[in-house]
Amino acid sequence: MPTEIYLLKVGMSMTEGVVEEWYIPNGGTVGNGELLYRLETEKVNLDVDAEAAGTVIHLVAEGVTMHPGDVVGHIYATGETIPETAATTPPTQHSTAVAPQAVSASPDSSAARAVDPPEVSARRVSPVARKTARELGVDLGSVEGSGPGGRITREDVEAAALHEPVATLDDVAAKLAPNRADQVIPLKGMRKTIASRMHESLMTTAQLTMDMEVRMSDALKLRAQLIDEWSHENIRPTYTDLVIRAVAKALAQHPHMNSQLTETELVLKGDIHVGMAVALEDGLIVPVISNADRLSLRETALESARLAEAARSGSLGVDDLHGGTFTVSSLGMFGVDSFTPIINSPQAGILGVNRIRDDVAWQGNTAVKIQAMRLSLTWDHRVLDGAPAAGFLAEVRDLLEAPYRLLV
DSSP: OOEEEEOOOOSTTOOOEEEEEESSOTTOEEOTTSEEEEEEESSOEEEEEOSSOEEEEESSOTTOEEOTTOEEEEEEOTTOEEEHHHHHSOOOTTOOOOOSOEEEOOTTSHHHHHTOOOHHHHSOBOHHHHHHHHHHTOOGGGOOOOSGGGOBOHHHHHHHHHTOOOOOHHHHHHHHSSOOOOOOOOOOHHHHHHHHHHHHHHHHSOEEEEEEEEEOHHHHHHHHHHHHHTGGGTOOOOHHHHHHHHHHHHHHHOGGGGEEEOSSOEEEOSSOOEEEOEEETTEEEOOEETTGGGSOHHHHHHHHHHHHHHHHHTOOOGGGGSOOSEEEEEOGGGTOSOOOOOOOTTOSEEEEEEEEEEEEEEETTEEEEEEEEEEEEEEETTTOOHHHHHHHHHHHHHHHHSGGGGGO
């Protein structure tokens, strides 16, 4: 009997998912434990390994929405028979069954060779690389992959685009012709979840945003000292780490900002779990630093680095994404001076971190150069009023302006 390939269930709340990308082509061979497909769910994307070795037969195409536990393919061991239709006809979005005619499953069999798709299809091409290739008009067949196993990445496509031949007048005229069709992108997976939750958050809460200036000169000096001191441990604290540490300490003093409102009561959360928004190519994900108020600044830097790397590599665990009581979102690296972050319901607040800029402060009649940053706090006015919200934000500011307090 072939080994069934299931749509992996990730977490109790998962209701649907898709095979975002098959790493092994239909009819190709896979080893036990090798990467098999890329799973996209409502909350997280991750790679799924093969649980057996043999010939892979797809039952669903990439991008088809399925339920957890649905069978999306089979792995036939050497010597097992493969239905001939399955071995010679790649599945469509509606293919879920195969004909009963059989052939021998062997890596060298003619059936296995017959299903090999064109060269580009057989190679791994990231979804972002495919999209970039369409946008830039790059033929993937001419692109050499630099990723693991020769996988074609977005950078490979962009590099290939830079080496295209110089356009002629006819080429220019063709590009000016209004014959390009609109691109329709299905709303699914992470993007669908973000759209739904952000809309729901704005519709069900009373959100207001206030900004506050912070003098960051001493915080910058502290960070530089810590980078030098912790360099032998390969720990490099970020400005956001300092903010998260300040937020965790401030939440302990302002419990209403660390609360959740239900239909009948206000729950002041006993634990302080700070979410940190991480931007990915296809959306935003918020892993959670658990018990952030109990962690030292060094431990905060270690945990935030682990979560950020896991988010970008798609290896976050289910526990890394649940339980947040407050969120920090940073756009400072993009040169943003102020923005309006949207609350991650059912939390009561979210803090936006903006860029650090050169500024001037007056000491008597003397102008002094400083580094400053604006913090943007969005809070739920149903939970607390402007004055206590400002008190929380001022506490964060004071901690950052006297950063030695972040070390105790």
